[in-house]
Amino acid sequence: MTTAERAKEPLITDDWRVSSRIYRDPTIFARELSRVFGRTWVFVAHESEIPTGGDYKTAYIGRQPLIVNRAADDGAINVMFNRCRHRGSAVCQREFGNANFFRCAYHGWTYNSAGELVGVPFDDGYGPDFDKAAMGLVHVPRAESYRGFVFVSLDPSIEPLADYLGNARRYLDFIADIGVSGPELVSHAHKLVYRGNWKLQIENTIDPYHFSFTHKSWLDILKDRTGKSSPWVKNVRTNPDWRGIDLGGGHAVHEYGRLEQAGENAHAIGIGELIPFNLNIFPSLAFVGAHLRLVVPRSVDETWVYLYPLLPKDADEHVRDRILRDHEIFYGPAGFGSTDDIEVGFDRVMRGIEGSASPADWTLMSRGLDREVVDEAAGIRIGRSSDEVPQRAYLRRWLGLMEDCDE
Structure with a gap:
């Protein structure tokens, strides 16, 4: 059987034979990143991991690196791509910590805890039309928390998180009610x-x-x-x-x-x-x-x-x-x-x-x-x-x- 013929075979048959390709084929994996992890709600953090202003953790949605933090000024939860807007370097290296700002070690671009660009060394080199306000860390299209569990989605039109969870909500509610004050x-x-x-x-x-x-x-x-x-x-x-x-x-x-x-x-x-x-x-x-x-x-x-x-x-x-x-x-x-x-x-x-x-x-x-x-x-x-x-x-x-x- 040729490669082209094999690619046309069903991945899952009506009698639930599952093609082994779904576990080893790099082209299927690449499709998963866009179709599965790009169109669903993906868990990234629990609020207990970032309890105070400035707390952060790094996470992933598929292979996209993220920063999940609680803003130092207003305590809002932000989820941003861990990627400098200049040359793409990851601006946060540790798995968790507390910081009022994130500074790219490559060229010194600095972002506050809400992701706003607040510092650019030698910014005169970018011309008079350079707009710092438009060059902050990019926030994920959607981020919601359900009873302390923080999920994100790359799909801006995805259904609300509570609807997405559907029948799984009663089980997540059970976990959120562990003990008197819930889990951490x-x-x-x-x-x-x-x-x-x-x-x-x-x-x-x-x-x-x-x-x-x-x-x-x-x-x-x-x-x-x-x-x-x-x-x-x-x-x-x-x-x-x-x-x-x-x-x-x-x-x-x-x-x-x-x-x-x-x-x-x-x-x-x-x-x-x-x-x-x-x-x-x-x-x-x-x-x-x-x-x-x-x-x-x-x-x-x-x-x-x-x-x-x-x-x-x-x-x-x-x-x-x-x-x-x-x-x-x-x-x-x-x-x-x-x-x-x-x-x-x-x-x-x-x-x-x-x-x-x-x-x-x-x-x-x-x-x-x-x-x-x-x-x-x-x-x-x-x-x-x-x-x-x-x-x-x-x-x-x-x-x-x-x-x-x-x-």
């Missing part, structure tokens, strides 16, 4: 880098099916500690209250028990369990256990993952320390969970699909397709815990954006 991200993030496509992490985040196999060593440790097997395997197989839900709009959730009964059904995997569900907010935000997970695509085969422990603001130090230690033991750099996922779920997958092998050049995402329940009125699809309903949720929205002919 004051411990910052630890970062993972893997050689693989960003979508693999999204699929993995909401996939209870893999846990019994990929993380068997962890379940064995728990059995040695407690003297009994974890009920995880039984729950994934038979518990009707453990379920995957396509929330519409690409968002998806896996509930460990119905949300209205939160707290009554433990995960039973021995890690922080503040949140009784795994949640994906399309395209790149997720919540697992007791942390916020942000997926940042860098290339078709390189992904950065930021893991931010969620700490209840009103909790005592003992509770906050326990959340951090639980997070470290499973998700930390020397933990049992993330290392398994990177090796088995990402590295080995990329190794297996790195070459075209038609007709084997497909992955299968059809588990539970014949038994999912569709609620048209609510705009959701519900499946069993081990079914691939959540993966189909994000791929369905992904495909719609990638095939949209409206440029």
Whole structure:
């Protein structure tokens, strides 16, 4: 089969065979940057990360570098492209900090915390028509905050954030109501880098099916500690209250028990369990256990993952320390969970699909397709815990954006 013929093949078939090209083709990745990350709301920060005037963090929308800050004078939240208007150099280098201004180290152009250009060395060289007011840092077209979670969009005509979140709002509300005063991200993030496509992490985040196999060593440790097997395997197989839900709009959730009964059904995997569900907010935000997970695509085969422990603001130090230690033991750099996922779920997958092998050049995402329940009125699809309903949720929205002919 020629390259041209292969390019005409569907990326996803009606019976949910998914072309392996979507994980390895640089042209598809380039299209994702404009079609997916250029047309959706993308999470960039939580307000607790920038609590006082002058506080900032650097972030990304797709591969576009950003500065998210709270202005020093009026406390307004700004999201600006981290790019000097002179020759394009990044003006902010640190991941977070506090500053009243940003100065480009290349030629000294200086911007205040609202992004206004306030200093240009030797500005006489630009002629009498040079307009400083028009040369400030460029703000993203849209920025909104929902209950402390800051999202941005490159599409100025995108729907309001609350509408975009749709059925995922009730789950985000649950997270925003943790404790008495909500969560904060004051411990910052630890970062993972893997050689693989960003979508693999999204699929993995909401996939209870893999846990019994990929993380068997962890379940064995728990059995040695407690003297009994974890009920995880039984729950994934038979518990009707453990379920995957396509929330519409690409968002998806896996509930460990119905949300209205939160707290009554433990995960039973021995890690922080503040949140009784795994949640994906399309395209790149997720919540697992007791942390916020942000997926940042860098290339078709390189992904950065930021893991931010969620700490209840009103909790005592003992509770906050326990959340951090639980997070470290499973998700930390020397933990049992993330290392398994990177090796088995990402590295080995990329190794297996790195070459075209038609007709084997497909992955299968059809588990539970014949038994999912569709609620048209609510705009959701519900499946069993081990079914691939959540993966189909994000791929369905992904495909719609990638095939949209409206440029």
